[in-house]
Amino acid sequence: MTDEKKPAGIVRRDFLQTAGTAALGLGITGLPTVLRAQPASVKIGLIHPVSGFIAFSGNQCREGALMAIADINAAGGIKSMGGVKLEAVLGDSQGKPDIGAAEVAKMAEAGINGIVAGYASSISLATSQEAAKTNTPHVVDVGVSDQIVSRGLTNTFRFSPGYGKIADFAVANLDAINKAAGSPAKTAMIIHEESLFGTGTADLLSKKLPENGIEVIEVIKHANPTRDFTNIVLQIKAKKPDLIIPANYYNEYVLLARTMRQQRIEAMGIYSVLGGAASNYKFVKEFPEAAENIMDCNHWFNPKSEVALARKAAAEAKGLVYTYEVFLAYNAVLGLADAIERAGSTDKEAVNAALSSSNMDMSFMPYGPTRMVDGQNEGAQPVNTQVLKGDIEVIAPKEFASAEAVFPVK
DSSP states (O other): OOOTTSOTTOOHHHHHHSBTBTTTOOOOOOOOOOOSOOOSOEEEEEEEOOSSTTHHHHHHHHHHHHHHHHHHHHTTSBGGGTSBOEEEEEEEOTTOHHHHHHHHHHHHHTTOSEEEEOSSHHHHHHHHHHHHTTTOOEEESSOOOGGGGSSOOTTEEESSOOHHHHHHHHHHHHHHHHHHTTSOOOEEEEEEESSHHHHHHHHHHHHHGGGGTOEEEEEEEEOSSOOOOHHHHHHHHHHOOSEEEEEOOHHHHHHHHHHHHHTTOOOSEEEEESOTTTTOHHHHHHOHHHHTTOEEEEOOOOTTOHHHHHHHHHHHHTTOOOOHHHHHHHHHHHHHHHHHHHHTSOOHHHHHHHHHTOOOOOTTTTOOOOOEETTEETTOOOEEEEEETTEEEEEESGGGOSSOOOOSOO
């Protein structure tokens, strides 16, 4: 991949591939001397729900973003601007879209150079809309709603996949897994949380699953937070679906899975789509029996990439659980820094233009080549994981797989 707009001498593959630990380093060399005055720092706003009911995930996002900033600074900062360092400006959305938007407005007034936000789709919608008022570059880390990038906002970008692609992949791969086993699964129940994330996922799957011979016999919505899933699990027990499909945030997902285990729910499989805990080492470690054999269609890293594994090791050395929140927020900062590097300034128009033409090497993820279309990286894709023998394995796509699917589950 090449980028005709980058200054001569920037080795972008090295910059992006090796930013993972300070020891790995960043390989940008030979940049021309910048004569104009440079800012003391490049201020990056990090807005996440670090308090409230999704605080675990929000704090994971913040830590991942801070790791990226530390790695980039340790390797020389923004070299096209004379080595200017990135500076984190922290904001807490408290899990509420209006507060997230207020944080953006406050940062924009203070002269922020770019924003990474906001974990949940509803928050990301609000933060990006507010950032558009000042044309501030805004990179979404996790939020999957396709509305985020379908509103024509020229300042909003996402490097990870959205709802549509994830749902298509999930249904297609579930169909392949089911057919490989002789098509035993005929029915499913969807259990989802009440926000834009869970509702959007449930709506898409309710339409797509019947196209592949899976009847959706019940869709159950629950509040955030929910602290007792007994009634919902008893409904599952009465309906006896072949497949159970949860779409919830971490705490509710764990409680639902544990309650199903306690009630001895029998099904051919639990197949999550964007499961809040299914692709989470914390869940697997703390509740191994409830987690075993659960499949998930979600964000994940490339398990065959040395760079990805080095970043995982660095995160774990800091005491972090290496969840998708960590590495997607890391990637979002990396993409924003790459755009500022190529723009050679913090001019908003220039940075947004650089983001829109990004061809950032993301082979540390299970993606194809980066290609931005209306702010969405078309090269991004999810994977299918499954908890097998106490570890999280990739079961699809085949080129990234570390194990074969176990289905139906006994």
